[in-house]
């Protein structure tokens with residue numbers, strides 16, 4: 001696709017691009033329902049993985065046709081892009097014949113429309129360690145014309161440290177949502193690394209949070225559907241249907257590993273990153289694992 005790459009600008013103190021701010025007022029007025037489930041992440045932290053887990057848990061049995069006909073980004077629409085559909089004047093969320101509605105967002109916590117809090121909706125936040133998150137974001141920006149020009153790896157890393165990324169600073173994002181968890185009981189905060197270490201255990205925790213009790217057989221089916229290889233080979237989850245991505249440059253389902261950062265950071269970059277990380281996270285209780 002031959003589109004100019006968007007530019008970052010400051011939006012209420014967060015670096016953004018217009019794709020995600022154009023419908024700001026309408027999105028802020030979005031009317032959540034009490035049973036809506038919001039899946040929130042910093043970009044590239046495991047959104048699609050958790051979206052697909054939820055999709056299979058809720059609809060894998062009742063709507064199997066969804067699994068073969070609708071890409072995951074239609075089944076779990078992106079709040080920032082989809083609501084409301086300004087052109088037709090209707091809400092895609094209202095057209096989704098499903099309950100609960102599963103909705104994805106990359107907003108920092110302070111941008112979430114107030115109706116989600118008023119309706120006391122369940123929310124799931126997925127965090128991923130900063131180094132792997134950054135590497136994944138770099139490759140995504142390389143392959144996606146709808147993202148700002150990434151530049152080279154070193155300049156991208158510097159931008160990450162400065163928080164000049166789409167959806168702002170990783171540090172503010174993970175900490176903002178973590179702080180919210182201390183006062184909002186319907187927020188389940190989970191980690192990509194835990195999911196990679198023991199998918200079954202994390203699905204159990206999710207089910208307990210959501211009040212679901214899948215049979216052993218159903219859980220096995222979900223676990224099989226959401227392995228990296230199966231999602232990579234599934235056209236409905238690997239984003240191969242998204243025209244804004246150039247799969248000759250990278251893949252959406254790229255590596256799916258904890259620790260791939262080691263293949264990108266030089267020793268000097270790693271030292272600089274660690275020092276900066278310590279100072280930015282020194283007052284935080286939140287902890288991430290960069291290897292498992």
Ligand SMILES: Nc1ncnc2c1ncn2[C@@H]1O[C@H](COP(=O)(O)OS(=O)(=O)O)[C@@H](OP(=O)(O)O)[C@H]1O
Nearest residue numbers: 043044045046047048049136227228253254255256
């Ligand atoms: N099943 C499974 N197992 C392991 N890893 C997985 C899985 N599904 C998605 N991924 C990895 O998650 C990264 C994409 O993140 P997101 O889905 O959050 O991207 S997005 O923000 O919605 O664009 C991207 O990470 P990287 O491979 O490190 O780039 C995906 O490969």
